[in-house]
Amino acid sequence: MLDAFDMTALAMGGLVALLVGAMLATDYTRFWDHAMKGIGSPTSVTIIVILMVVGMLSQLIKDTNVSSGFVWIADMVGLSGALLTLFTFVAVGLVAMATGSSIGTMFTAFPIFYPAGVLLGADPAFLAGAIVSGAILGDNLAPISDTTIISATNQRFRRKEGSADIGGVVRSRAKYAAIAAVVSAVGFYLFGGTGGSGSFSSEVVGATADPAGLIMLIPVGIMVVVAFVTRDIFKAVTVGLILGSITAVATNLLAPSDIVGATDGAPTGFLVAGVQNMLPTVALVIAVFGIMGVLTGAGVLDRAVTALSTGRLSNTPRGAEIAIGGGITLTTLLFGGVNSASMMTFGPVVDELGARHQLHPYRRSNVMDCFAMGISSVVPGVSAFLLIGAMLTAGHEGVPEVGMTSLFVAVLYPLVLTVVMIVAVLTGWGRRFEGPDGEPVREQPAPVAAAAEVS
Numbered sequence: 001m002l003d004a005f006d007m008t009a010l011a012m013g014g015l016v017a018l019l020v021g022a023m024l025a026t027d028y029t030r031f032w033d034h035a036m037k038g039i040g041s042p043t044s045v046t047i048i049v050i051l052m053v054v055g056m057l058s059q060l061i062k063d064t065n066v067s068s069g070f071v072w073i074a075d076m077v078g079l080s081g082a083l084l085t086l087f088t089f090v091a092v093g094l095v096a097m098a099t100g101s102s103i104g105t106m107f108t109a110f111p112i113f114y115p116a117g118v119l120l121g122a123d124p125a126f127l128a129g130a131i132v133s134g135a136i137l138g139d140n141l142a143p144i145s146d147t148t149i150i151s152a153t154n155q156r157f158r159r160k161e162g163s164a165d166i167g168g169v170v171r172s173r174a175k176y177a178a179i180a181a182v183v184s185a186v187g188f189y190l191f192g193g194t195g196g197s198g199s200f201s202s203e204v205v206g207a208t209a210d211p212a213g214l215i216m217l218i219p220v221g222i223m224v225v226v227a228f229v230t231r232d233i234f235k236a237v238t239v240g241l242i243l244g245s246i247t248a249v250a251t252n253l254l255a256p257s258d259i260v261g262a263t264d265g266a267p268t269g270f271l272v273a274g275v276q277n278m279l280p281t282v283a284l285v286i287a288v289f290g291i292m293g294v295l296t297g298a299g300v301l302d303r304a305v306t307a308l309s310t311g312r313l314s315n316t317p318r319g320a321e322i323a324i325g326g327g328i329t330l331t332t333l334l335f336g337g338v339n340s341a342s343m344m345t346f347g348p349v350v351d352e353l354g355a356r357h358q359l360h361p362y363r364r365s366n367v368m369d370c371f372a373m374g375i376s377s378v379v380p381g382v383s384a385f386l387l388i389g390a391m392l393t394a395g396h397e398g399v400p401e402v403g404m405t406s407l408f409v410a411v412l413y414p415l416v417l418t419v420v421m422i423v424a425v426l427t428g429w430g431r432r433f434e435g436p437d438g439e440p441v442r443e444q445p446a447p448v449a450a451a452a453e454v455s
Contacts, residue, residue, distance in 0.1 A: 008280040010341055014287025021294065031294060038293015039286050046153045046163065047344075048282050050233055054100060054144035056274030057223070057240045061098045061216060062108070063270050064244075064253045069214035070095070071112055081121035085192025086185055088113045088122075089130035089137075089413075093181070096138020098220045100145040103388065105135040110392035118399045126192040128402045129410025132378070132389045133184055137413050140373045141177050143170050143227040143236060146281055146340045151369035154347035155354070155361035160438035164361035167227040167236070172362040172440075175430060176370055180420045184412040191410075215251050219243035281340070288344040296348070317357040317433075317444065321425040324350050324364065325371040332376035337383035339372035360432040360440045367425065374418035378411045380404040386411070 018035055025031035038044065070091035079087050092113070096105040109131050117127045139145045143166050152169040156162070223240030227233060248254040260269035296302070314320045327349060332342040347368065354364035378385050386404045389411075393402040402410075424430050432440035 008283065010335075010338065011280060011283035011287050014284065014291060018287065018290050018294070021291075030297070034293045034297030035290040036293070038289045038291070038296065041289060041293070042163075044285060044289040047150055047285050050149050050153065050166075051146060051278045051281055051285070052275055053234065053237050054146075054149070055278035056271050057144055057237050057244065058100045058104075059270040059274035059277060060241065060244050060248065061220065062101075062104065063258065063273075064213050064216045064248050065210060066095055066098055066213040066216050068112065068210040069212070071116075072211040072214075079120075080193075082123075082189050082191075082193030084117050084120055085122045085127050085130050086189045088117060088127060089134045089185060089188050092131050092134025093137040094217070096135045097142045097224075098138070098217065100139070100142040100148075102135040102139035102145075102147075103384070105138065106131060106385075106388060106392065109135070110389070114393060115399045121194050123192055123194050123410075124393065124400050125402050125406045125410040126188060128389055128393050128407055129412060130188050130192065132385055132407065132411050133188075133413035136373055136377065136385065136411075137177065137181055137184075140369070140417070141170060141174065143167065143224060143233060144240075147343065147369060147373065149233075150285075150340055150343045150347065151365045151372075152361075154344070155351050155365045155368075157361055157434065157438045158355050158358075159434055159436055164365050166233045167230065169362050169365045171228050172430070172432075173366045173369065176366065176417065176420050176424060180413055180417040183416045187412045187416075212251060212253060215247060216244060216253070219247050284341060285344060288341065292345070292348055302352075314353065314357075317359055317431065318425060318428065320353055320357045320359065321363075321367050321431070324353060324367050325421065325425060328368045328371045329374070329376040332372045333379060333382060337377040337379065337385050339369075339377050342376075343368060343372055355434075358433045358444055360434045362440060363430065363432050366430070367421065370417055370421045374414045374421060376418075378408055378414050380408045383408075 022028055022031045022035075070087075073091075074084060074087055088109075092105060092109045095109065096102055099105055110128075113131060114124075114127060118124050139147055142148055148166060148170060152164045152166045155164045157164070219240055222243055223236050226239045227236035230236065245254075245259055249256060249259070254270070258269055260267070260271045262268060314323050328342060328346050331346040332339050335342045335345070350364050350368045351361075354361075354367075377383060380386055381404065383404075386407050390402055390404045390407055393399075393407075432442065433444045435441035435445060
C-alpha cells in the first residue's frame with residue numbers, strides 16, 4: 001500500500017490524462033501545442049532543473065547516515081521518556097531539513113527511533129507523531145525540499161523578472177515555522193512520556209548509533225547560509241556538493257567511487273542515484289504542467305482565478321489569502337496529502353489570484369506552502385503521511401502499533417502550523433506586498449497594469 005502514493009504512479013496518471021484528454025479535444029493539434037507550452041514554460045523548466053540538482057545533494061546526506069549520529073547523541077546524554085520524544089522531534093526535523101525529504105526521512109527515522117524510544121518510556125502515539133512532525137517541519141524549511149522549490153518557483157514577480165527566490169522564501173517562512181515548532185516541542189515534552197527511564201541499550205546503539213555522520217551538518221549548514229545570503233539555490237547547492245563531497249571522503253564516510261563510479265558497466269554513486277531518485281518527481285512536474293498548459297489554453301485557469309478574485313471573499317488581500325488557504329487545503333486533500341503535487345496543481349491559481357492584490361511572491365508562497373503542509377496533509381483516511389507513519393509503527397516486537405486516528409491527534413506540528421497560518425491571514429501578520437522594485441513592502445502599492453496580467 002505504500003506505493004499508492006508513489007510519484008511515478010501519480011505521473012503516470014497525469015500523462016494518461018493528457019493522452020485521453022487529447023482524444024476528446026475538439027482540436028487535437030492545438031491541445032498538444034498548449035500542453036507543450038505548459039511543459040516548456042520557464043517555471044516548469046526551472047523546477048525540473050532545480051529538482052535534478054538538489055537530488056544529488058539529498059542523496060549525499062542520506063548516504064552519509066546523518067540520522068545515526070542523533071541516536072549516538074541521545075545515548076550519550078541518557079535521554080528517555082518525554083525528553084526522548086522531544087529530542088526525536090528536533091533530530092528528525094534536522095535530518096529532514098538536511099535531506100529535503102519528508103517521506104524519505106520517515107522511512108529512515110522510524111526503525112531507528114520508534115522501537116527503542118517506546119521501550120525507554122516514550123508514549124507510542126506521541127513518539128510516532130514527533131517523527132512525522134519532525135519530517136514535515138524539516139521539509140517545510142529545507143531550501144532543497146521539492147515542496148519549497150515548487151512553492152517558490154511557481155510564484156512570479158510582476159514588477160521584475162523571475163520567480164520568488166528560494167532563500168528569500170525560506171527566510172520569510174521561518175517565523176511561522178518557528179512558532180509552530182516551539183509550541184509543538186512543548187506539547188511533545190508535556191505528553192510524550194509514560195514514566196519510563198533508562199538509556200538506549202547497547203544492542204540498539206551498536207546497530208544504529210554512529211557519531212561520524214554528524215560532521216556532514218557542517219557543509220549542510222554552510223549551504224543553508226549561502227542560500228539565505230545569496231538567494232541563489234544553484235550557488236548554494238554547488239557549495240553543498242563540493243564541501244559535502246570533500247568532507248565525506250576526508251572522513252571516510254564515502255570512498256571516491258561512491259561519488260561517481262561504475263559497477264559491471266553501470267554508473268553508480270550518489271550523483272547518479274540522486275538524479276535517478278528525482279526522475280519520478282520530474283515526470284510528475286511534466287505531467288502537471290502539461291495539464292496546466294491545456295487548462296490555461298482553454299481558459300479554464302483564467303475563469304477559476306476570475307471566479308475566486310471577483311467573489312465577495314476575495315475583494316481584499318485578506319480575502320484572497322483565505323481563498324488561497326482554502327483552495328490549497330482542498331487540493332491537498334484531493335491528492336491524499338501529497339503536498340508537492342497539490343502545489344504544482346493549484347500554484348498557478350495562487351500566483352494569479354495573489355498578484356491581483358499585489359501580494360508579494362514570498363507571502364503567496366508561504367500561505368500556500370504552510371496550509372499545504374498543515375492539517376490537510378494529515379487527515380486520517382486520506383493522508384499519505386499518516387498511512388505510512390502508522391504502517392511503520394507495525395512489526396516491532398514488544399512495541400505497540402499506532403492507528404491513524406491516534407497518530408493524527410499526536411502529529412502536533414502540522415496542526416499547530418495551521419492555527420499559526422490562520423492567525424497570520426486573519427490579522428495580516430507577515431503580509432507583504434510587491435513594491436515597485438519587487439521588494440516586500442508593508443503597504444499595498446497603487447495598482448499597475450502588470451499586476452493584473454494573466455498569462
